[in-house]
Amino acid sequence: MAPLLEIKNATKIYGGGFFRAKHVTVALQDFDLTIEDRPATITTIAGESGSGKTTLANLVLGFTKITSGQIIYKGIDVGTMNKQQIMDYRREVQAVFQDPYAVYNPFYRVKHIFDMVLKNFKLASNKAEGRALIEDALNVVGMRGEEVLEKYPHQLSGGQRQRMMVARAYMLKPRLIVADEPVSMVDASLRAMILDIMLRLRDEHNISFLYITHDLSTAYQIGNQIYMLYQGAIAEAGGTTEVIENPKHPYVQLLIDSIPVPDPQVKWGGEDVLTLDDEQARVDVKSGCRFYGRCMHRMDVCLTKLPPLYEVGPTHHVAACYLYDKQHVASPSPDDVAPTPAHAQIRTDNQIGDLYEKEPKV
């Protein structure tokens, strides 16, 4: 059986065109991903702002057109679907967005979002049937119709609103929910509830998730496979536990070291950060590793071309880093670090970033 969702060589380039040919932004480059049909899984896409997470979500949801590559749903390329197939795709692939305050129209009672779904997809033949469907969906997220449906959005808490968005998506009996940062605007104490609903939908209702987040700790708690993006390309991918417990790519190591530990005794790990926290090296499609400017282990080979994915561990654990290329280095050691000024080669003219000039501690 064909996988539920397959993304092949997806590339998205913003800008460009005849007059602005030089001003292109490669938001996503040669991205591959497969979500199997069964069992349902939670696939995490993680990365910092500007890494292409949301571009990926928009591509899957059909909000933007892909530049090159394919998105294949149940064996059919989304780009070549006919009208009926597109309708089915739109029903079976649902979205939950980041901001539970902005998705509701404040003039309507919250019932409106459910009524629209019933009407657009012709789910119920009469009112009672529709009401039963709504009630059923709300029960899945632990809410009751009479408590919330007649209220206005401002009368509900952020957590309640986000659960209703999940209920709305569930009502369509989707196979895949694209959840773009669903918990980042919900309070910490209520976050667990949304995550728990995601787990239950996966296990009891066989709904897969594409969970897009910058928060590695929630991904670690619920995710199956994880893809770490850095500036539009996969830096590292594999089973969530494997990747987070044994990160291999220097960027992922930096990211995991930077997560503040909720224990005052344990201070931020790793070396002091050496960053240029700028729009760095978003150079054209074919140049070297994008992490070069910030990398502690950079080598000359990193500038030649984008590193391919090397197998680094079990559960399809791969990392895009030449440190794991057996041909180039036998044993990676800090001595392989290239002299600093070499990175000037990948600078572009409108470069405003610079290495954060680290001062010697006096």
Add this chain to the structure above:
Amino acid sequence: MTAQVEYRTPAQKGGKMQHGNREAVLDVRNLKVYYSTPTGDVRAVDDVSFKVYQGEILGLVGESGCGKTTTAMAILRMVQPPGGIVGGQILLDETDLVPMNERELRNIRWSSLALIPQGAMNSLNPIMRISDQIREAIETHEGKQKEKKIRERILNLFTLVGLPSRIYDMYPHELSGGMKQRVCIAMAIVLNPSLIIADEPTSALDVVVQRVVGQTLLDVKNRLGVSMILIGHDMGLQAQLVDRLAVMYAGHMVEVSPVGTIFKEPLHPYTQLLIESIPSIKERKPLKLTEGITHDLRNPPPGCIFQARCPKVMDVCRSVKPPLEEIKPDHYVACHLYD
């Protein structure tokens, strides 16, 4: 580099406070801020008292809507109608801010009381150069000054917060989020204030940049000895940055303690809940679920404000409001469990 940066700590400036003897820079007493609505007053901050000592960072945490930002705005006397301060005192360096008029407030804002606002990076003026924005703040308070002197002062500031000097003539859109955030930190310390209030200074940044900004804040605190209130809801970040932690719930202060103690041994049930619900990156564990519906802030129930969600609720909690008491040295809790 440190040696070149010539900055006096507020302690040296005032000449009265010594580091270590815990002189309070800010003393908030029984502060009440209500928002009036047609259906009754919303008690956003109800009878809150706390102190910020010289040279420390006080973390202020709690869920959205618990009154963190309202408390901060009240200290700056920036609560907008229909909200207003209905009671209490706010003593900054032993002067009460509550009765001050607008002219007096203009003098102390920024010069002794600075704010790094929420989403600070969007608070920069998009059509002014970075240097001009900082210069404006200096000249408003200290009068016109020589170009060369100002330039030197601003470049010193940049060094202090780890910004390269070439951003001097740049516009905000040319900088990344983390750099803009550091510009805001630079602007907050330019007039050498006694207290900086940072309202979620890193909320829109990703973890690596968040760490850089966090470390900049710590660095600034250590070098200048300035006191800070750091508002946030990320417990991990608070653990890394603050000296003492104050936990708010529904407009009330429920626990105040040194950060080490509160993470090791949280006493208030709400604090316990808050600490348990931090997702961990070290171990995979079952999710801890809590039903969270806060009561209507217009008519709080008699007794403890946390009674509706508290797993350890007792009869006395429904009738008697627990006061904030010092249970152990320097550890204040408002809970009947420790009567």
